[in-house]
Amino acid sequence: MRYLTLEELEKKYIVGKVEQFDQKNDMYRRSRWQPEVRGLWAKLWEESPPQNKPGYTLKDRALENALWYIENGFAVGNSKEGYGLYSWESGPTDKYHVLPSDLKEKVTDPAEMSRIVKKVARLAGADLVGICQLDRRWLYSHIYDCRTREYKVLEVPPEINYAIAFAVEMDHDLIKTSPTCIGGAGAGLGYSKHAYTAGILAEFIRNLGYKAIPAGNTTGLSVPIAISAGLGELGRHGMLITYEFGPRVRLAKVLTGLPLQPDTPVEFGVTQFCEKCKKCAQHCPAQAIHYGERTDKPLNISNNPGVLKWPIDAEKCLRFWVRNGSTCGNCIRVCPFNKEPGWLHDMVKWGVSDLPWLDSFFVWTDGLFGYDKQLRPEEYWAKMKS
Amino acid sequence: MRYLTLEELEKKYIVGKVEQFDQKNDMYRRSRWQPEVRGLWAKLWEESPPQNKPGYTLKDRALENALWYIENGFAVGNSKEGYGLYSWESGPTDKYHVLPSDLKEKVTDPAEMSRIVKKVARLAGADLVGICQLDRRWLYSHIYDCRTREYKVLEVPPEINYAIAFAVEMDHDLIKTSPTCIGGAGAGLGYSKHAYTAGILAEFIRNLGYKAIPAGNTTGLSVPIAISAGLGELGRHGMLITYEFGPRVRLAKVLTGLPLQPDTPVEFGVTQFCEKCKKCAQHCPAQAIHYGERTDKPLNISNNPGVLKWPIDAEKCLRFWVRNGSTCGNCIRVCPFNKEPGWLHDMVKWGVSDLPWLDSFFVWTDGLFGYDKQLRPEEYWAKMKS
Numbered sequence: 001m002r003y004l005t006l007e008e009l010e011k012k013y014i015v016g017k018v019e020q021f022d023q024k025n026d027m028y029r030r031s032r033w034q035p036e037v038r039g040l041w042a043k044l045w046e047e048s049p050p051q052n053k054p055g056y057t058l059k060d061r062a063l064e065n066a067l068w069y070i071e072n073g074f075a076v077g078n079s080k081e082g083y084g085l086y087s088w089e090s091g092p093t094d095k096y097h098v099l100p101s102d103l104k105e106k107v108t109d110p111a112e113m114s115r116i117v118k119k120v121a122r123l124a125g126a127d128l129v130g131i132c133q134l135d136r137r138w139l140y141s142h143i144y145d146c147r148t149r150e151y152k153v154l155e156v157p158p159e160i161n162y163a164i165a166f167a168v169e170m171d172h173d174l175i176k177t178s179p180t181c182i183g184g185a186g187a188g189l190g191y192s193k194h195a196y197t198a199g200i201l202a203e204f205i206r207n208l209g210y211k212a213i214p215a216g217n218t219t220g221l222s223v224p225i226a227i228s229a230g231l232g233e234l235g236r237h238g239m240l241i242t243y244e245f246g247p248r249v250r251l252a253k254v255l256t257g258l259p260l261q262p263d264t265p266v267e268f269g270v271t272q273f274c275e276k277c278k279k280c281a282q283h284c285p286a287q288a289i290h291y292g293e294r295t296d297k298p299l300n301i302s303n304n305p306g307v308l309k310w311p312i313d314a315e316k317c318l319r320f321w322v323r324n325g326s327t328c329g330n331c332i333r334v335c336p337f338n339k340e341p342g343w344l345h346d347m348v349k350w351g352v353s354d355l356p357w358l359d360s361f362f363v364w365t366d367g368l369f370g371y372d373k374q375l376r377p378e379e380y381w382a383k384m385k386s
Numbered sequence: 387m388r389y390l391t392l393e394e395l396e397k398k399y400i401v402g403k404v405e406q407f408d409q410k411n412d413m414y415r416r417s418r419w420q421p422e423v424r425g426l427w428a429k430l431w432e433e434s435p436p437q438n439k440p441g442y443t444l445k446d447r448a449l450e451n452a453l454w455y456i457e458n459g460f461a462v463g464n465s466k467e468g469y470g471l472y473s474w475e476s477g478p479t480d481k482y483h484v485l486p487s488d489l490k491e492k493v494t495d496p497a498e499m500s501r502i503v504k505k506v507a508r509l510a511g512a513d514l515v516g517i518c519q520l521d522r523r524w525l526y527s528h529i530y531d532c533r534t535r536e537y538k539v540l541e542v543p544p545e546i547n548y549a550i551a552f553a554v555e556m557d558h559d560l561i562k563t564s565p566t567c568i569g570g571a572g573a574g575l576g577y578s579k580h581a582y583t584a585g586i587l588a589e590f591i592r593n594l595g596y597k598a599i600p601a602g603n604t605t606g607l608s609v610p611i612a613i614s615a616g617l618g619e620l621g622r623h624g625m626l627i628t629y630e631f632g633p634r635v636r637l638a639k640v641l642t643g644l645p646l647q648p649d650t651p652v653e654f655g656v657t658q659f660c661e662k663c664k665k666c667a668q669h670c671p672a673q674a675i676h677y678g679e680r681t682d683k684p685l686n687i688s689n690n691p692g693v694l695k696w697p698i699d700a701e702k703c704l705r706f707w708v709r710n711g712s713t714c715g716n717c718i719r720v721c722p723f724n725k726e727p728g729w730l731h732d733m734v735k736w737g738v739s740d741l742p743w744l745d746s747f748f749v750w751t752d753g754l755f756g757y758d759k760q761l762r763p764e765e766y767w768a769k770m771k772s
Contacts, residue, residue, distance in 0.1 A: 050489065058491050062593030063506065065485065069589040070582060073469075073477045074460050083459075091459045099451065103436065105444050119770040120449065123557065123575060171509065189509060196456060196582055203455040207448030384505040 018306035020141035027314035055180025055377035068188030075195035085199035104209030124200035126166035130229030165229035167249035176375035179328035190250030222251035230263035233270035237331035246337025280331035286320035334372040404692035406527035413700035441566025441763030454574030461581035471585035490595030510586035512552035516615030551615035553635035562761035565714035576636030608637035616649035619656035623717035632723025666717035672706035720758040
C-alpha cells in the first residue's frame, strides 16, 4: 500500500480539462429523454415479467425487488417529489428528534471530529470510510430527476467543502450469481444499505449544527470522490477497486461543511494489474469494457473527457440488461480483487501491490482455481437450506 | 436448550384469561392522552436540551437523534400520515420494482419457504429469526397513532395467520453507556435496523403475491410473539432474553398469509435464573422492576393480566427517562445474559441451562468481574480514537 500526494493523484488520472459531468448524460437518465435509447430502463423493469428460468423466476424477482426497496422507496433526494434519505435537510416527520437549530458543535480538532464521523458511519453500516476536500470537478453540473423530469443546475452551497466517502460491502454469494436477478438483488441491497447509512450520517452532522448532503449516485461522481478519500483505485471496469473487497462494494457520500481532516489517496497495484488482467472485459456479456490501454477519449456522452481510464460503453451495457431481464454485475463477479477474506488472498494482494511482475501469473491462477465461475441460481437457493 | 410444546409454553406463562392489549395503554401513548402523565414524552424529547455533562452533550444527543432517524423519519405505519416502512402495502414511490399483482408463488413446501424467508430476513439485517402461528391474543385490540391521534379497532385480515419474529442485535458498547444519550442511541439504532429489515422482508413476501404486515412495536406485542417463535424466554425486566445476545436485541415482526412452518419455543434456564438474579431490579434507577415472584396482577393499565411475569412499572420507568434527559437501558446493560460472544460465556450459558443450582454462584461472579459496570461516555468516545 502506497500513499499518494494530491499532485501524484492528479498526474496519475488527469490528462486534460475535466468538465463537470451533466447527470442528464448518465445511461439511466438518457433512457428517459434521448430518442435512440428512450424507454430501455422502463422496458427492463416494467415490461420484464418473471420467467420460467432459474435466476429469473418470481422468487428471484421478488428478492431483487425487495432488496432494492429502501433505495427505491425511501431514498428520494433533493427533488420536488418528497422527503427521502438523500434529502438535504432534516425531515418534517422527524420532529421528535431534532435539536434547536441555533446549536452548533465547536470543532477545535478536525482530526478528532473525523474519527467521530467515521465511527458513526460504521455504526450506521459503512464498511469503509474516507474523507477528502470536496473537489468540485466531481460534482454534477446539472441534475435530472427521472421521476419528476425536473432538470436544473446543481447548486451546492459554498460552505460545503468536504466529502465523506463510504463503501458498503455487497453480499458475496448474491453477486456470485450475476447476471441473474439474484445478482441484481446484490446490487439492490448495496443501494439500500448506503441510502440508510448516508441518511443517518447526514442526520448526525445536521444535529451538530452543520449542513450535510447525503448522496448515492446523486449530486456527483462517487468513484473519483472515493479515490480522493483513499478508498481505492480505478479498475478497468470503471469501478472503484478497494483493498478490502475489490469492486464488490457500493459507493456513496455525504458532502458537508463540518471541519474535517482529509485522508490520503492510496495505490496497491491496481492500475498495472488491470493492464494485464482483462477478465472483466472477457466476461462482459455486452462487450462494453475496453480491452486496450487507458485513454480519456469518450465513446459517447456518458463518458467524461479529461480522465485517463478504460472507457465503458454504457449503451451496450444497458442494452444487455434489457435482453437479460435484470442488471448485470459480471465484471464485479469475475474481478480477481473480488475475494472473501483469508490469508491466501491477503498474500496475493501483497504480491499484486509489491511484485507487479507476477500479475500475469496471478491472473492465470485465478482462472485455474475457478474464481470466475458463476454460482448457479439453484445452488444459491440450495445453500439456504442448511 | 430444551424445546417446549405449545401446551407446555401455555402452562409456563398463562394463568388466566388474556385480553388483547389496547395499544392506547402503553406508556408512550398514555403520555399523549392521559391527564396524569400527559406531556411526559414531549418533555423528554422536545424540552430536553443538551447539557454540559458527559453523555448528554450536543454530540451525544446528535448521535442519539441520528441513530433513531430511520425509525422516526421513515417508519410510519398503517396510519393516515403517509407511507412508511411499517405500511401494509407496497409503496407508491416503489413503482419501478413491483410485480404484476396477479402473480402468486405456489408454496408446496412450507418448510422450504420458511428457510427462504429466514435467509431473506438475515440478508436484510435480522440476527435471529423464528416463525410461529399467529396467536391473535397478542395482537392489539385497538391502535393509537401518536402523531395523528387516530384511535381505532385493529383489523388484521383473517388470512394473516403466521408471524415471522426477528431480533436485531444492539451494539454492545452503546448499550454499555446506559442511561446516557449514547445508550439511547443504541436503542435508536436497533429501532432503525428493524424498521429497515421489516420493510424489506414484507416487500419480499408481497412480491411473492401474499399479504405482509411489517411491524416494530406496532400491530401487536413483540415479546410473546418472539417467545412463541422460539427466540427466547421472558426475563425479570419484562424483555425477551435470547440465547445469543441476552436482552440486548430489539424485536420486530412481519405478519403474513404466506404458508410457513412454525418453529418450536425454547427454554435454557432463564426463568429460574431470573428468580435468583435481581441485578436488573437493583440497578434500575426508577425502581420500576419487580423484586418478588412472578404474578399476573397488573400494577397499572400498562400491564396486561393473565400472563405470569415480573410486572414492570412503566410509569416509574418513563418518569425516570424525563428526569434523566434520555431513555434508559440499565436493565439490559447489567443483565448477566448480555454478553459478547466467547467460550467462557458459552460455558456459563450451558451451566445456566443445565446446572440451575449454580445460578446464585453465576450471579455473584458476574458482579465480581464487573460486568455490570457502566462504560463511561468519555471512554466510549475515547475508544473511537483507535
